[in-house]
Amino acid sequence: MATWPRSDLYAQKSPRTFQQFEQRWRRRPMPENTAESTADREIRSLPFFAPEMIPHPSVSVPASAKNHLSGGAGVGRRVAGETSVANASGTMNFSEDSEAYWETITSLRGQAAELQSQELLLRPELDKEAREQLGRQHIKQVVLDNVKLQIRTMGQEGSWTEETQRSVERTLFDYMFGLGPFQKFVDDPTIENVTVIGCDEVWTEHVGGEMRRQTPIAPSDRVLVDDVQFLLNRKEEEARAFDQAHPDVDADLMEMVRLAGVTAPVTPRPTLVLRVHRFLNITLSEMVTKGNLTEAAAHFLRVLVDAKRSVVISGYAGDGKTTMLRALVNEFDPYEQVITLEIERELHLHHLENRIVSPISLQYRPAGESGGVGEYTMWDASRKALRLNSQRLIVGEVRGDEIGPMIRAMQTGAGSLSTTHAEDPEDCVEALVGLASQTYTEEYAKRQIARHIDFVVQLNRIEQPDGTKLRKLTHISEVLPHESTGVAVLDIFKLDEDNDDEDAHFIRLPQDGRMRRKLQRHGLNEELLRRDLP
Incomplete structure (x- = not known):
């Protein structure tokens, strides 16, 4: 009987794997004659069976990679183009379109990630820079082991050329510390959104609204889904599943990219939208400089913040709602305790340079697979926030179940902020009433929204003379109780496209006398506002 050449290093670090492999090897069916079969010779030709070689315990060769390593497939580059790969039969050109290439990348990234995970269990104190340096060492190690193989x-x-090795190392680093195949889009400062419809239809939206078709992101839809799952698994305790059993996912990646994805059976092909947040630290003054609003509007917003008024920021996806919210938070007293409540972390207010007391971020957690244990709801977060000395309570994007905690936050009178999707302030209020009416009576919903939402700040992308689109503040509107409709909206600032307005201009002071006097006590400069009259 042929014997398994035991490697002490392999057995010591992976005893269970070794024992299972050895048992299967010993139990395999043998040919009747004593002569060694062709299959045995092929198996024993693998380097695992070379007695003089001690393989690294993490190195494994996917079945589909055997042909790749012997010249049947090749290795491409992370970026567009091809790279030369030498093999036993000569030199051939291959690109990342090869399935075998991605099988190899998948195997190597798993090995490097496992080494990294084991090391960090022993050294959890390492900072981000040290973790990346350690990751580079592990990546070089698994690539070198693969070259030896x-x-x-x-x-x-x-074997791989040095150029190919560097390319593979860059690809693996992007997977472990970046966004894998999507990292090149994050590295392009002009890209704001990435839309992926299957592996071969990729669109990028650039500053100004231009759409561009990109090359395929993966060789197959299966590889695309696997790539997304790998990125989601890196979030460790915040990991999300993305498969047929969990076909809908939302996640924050690298604190600057929001991922929304669906896959089969919800949609025929995996579909992703990645929103890249470029302005993690921004002020109202910077937004004035960029042309997003006037100085008069910025002054009015600063007064609202200082007076601790509750504001909902409204707009379509990509209109700049989150950016505006960050700019308003930058106007908070830096010593105030800010607490955020979100389904998926997106605000990342710790990036704001003016904060002295660090913000506290609370996030919804879905129930576990077994028995629904471990769920942490937005209501749980809302109740806890009130005990965490919250001086400013922010409920992120309001799309559904967040409406109750949003109303509760605004009832505290501490000057809450939220965002939601709507075309204009009237639609914003109606949408919020509709969401609240799923939990409360319509009368109660209208009464609470009229009493506790003070202003709506509306944003839209406005087409410019050169054909590009610029994010603009189009309305600042007061929310008021109304005898017949229950709630009404009155514009304070407005951009009227029918009049060819370039910016939202001041129209009137708030109608509510108490609100007007409160804003005056907090420094409202009426002369500055009147100079902004159209």
Whole structure:
């Protein structure tokens, strides 16, 4: 009987894996004659069975990679283009379109990630820079091990060139510390949104609204879904599943990219939208400089913040709601305790340079797979926030179940902020009433929204003379109780496109006398506002 050449290093670090492999090897069916079969010779030709070689315990060769390593497939680059890969039969050109290439990348990234995970269990104190440096070492290690395997299998001429090794190392680093195949889009400062419809239809939206078609992001839809799952798994305790059993996912990646994805059976092909947040630290003054609003409007917003008024920021997806919210928070007293409540972390207010007391971020957690244990609802977060000395309570994007905690936050009178999707202030209020009416009576919903939402700040992308689109503040509107409708909206600032307005201009002071006097006590400069009259 042929014997398994035991590697003490392999057995010591992976005893269970070794024992299972050895048992299967010993139990395999043997040919009737004593002569060694062709299949045995092929198996024993693998470097695992070379007695003089001690393989790294993490190195594994996917079945589909055997042909790749022997010249049947090749290795491409992370960026567009092709790279030369030498093999036993000569030099051939391959790109990342190869399934075998991605099988190899998937195997190597798993090995590097496992090494990194084991090391961090022993050294949890490492900071981000040290973790990345450690990751580079692990990446180089698994790539070098793979090259040694290639040399053993095919000889020196069949191994990866130094250029290919560097390309693979960059790809693996992007997976472990970046966004894998999406990292090149994040690195482009002109890209704001990435839309992926299957592996081969990729669109990027650039500053100004231009759409561009990109090259395929993966060789197959299966690889695309696997890539997304790998990125989601990196979130560790915040990991999300993305498969047929969990076909809908929302996640924050790298504190600057919001991922929304669906896959089969919800949609025929995996579909992703990645929103890149470029302005993690921004002020109202910077937004004035960028042309998003006038100085008069910025002054009015500063007064609202200082007076601790509750504001809802409204607009379509990508209109700049989150950016505006960050700019308003930058006007808070830096010593105030700010607490955020979100389904998925997106605000990341710790990036704001004016904060002295660090913000507290609370996030919804879905129930676990077994028995629904471990769920942490938005209501749970809302109740806890009140005990955490919250001086400013922010409920992120309001799309559904967040409406109750949003109303509760605004009832505290501490000057809450939220965002929601709507075309104009009237639609914003109606949408919020509709959401609240799913939990409360319509009368109660209208009464609470009229009493506790003070202003709506509306944003839209406005087409410019050169055809590009610029994010603009289009309304600042007062929310008031109304005898017949229950709630009404009155514009304070407005951009009228029918009059070819370039910016939202001041129209009138708030109608509510108590609100007007309160804003005056907090420094409202009426002369500055009147100079902004159209």
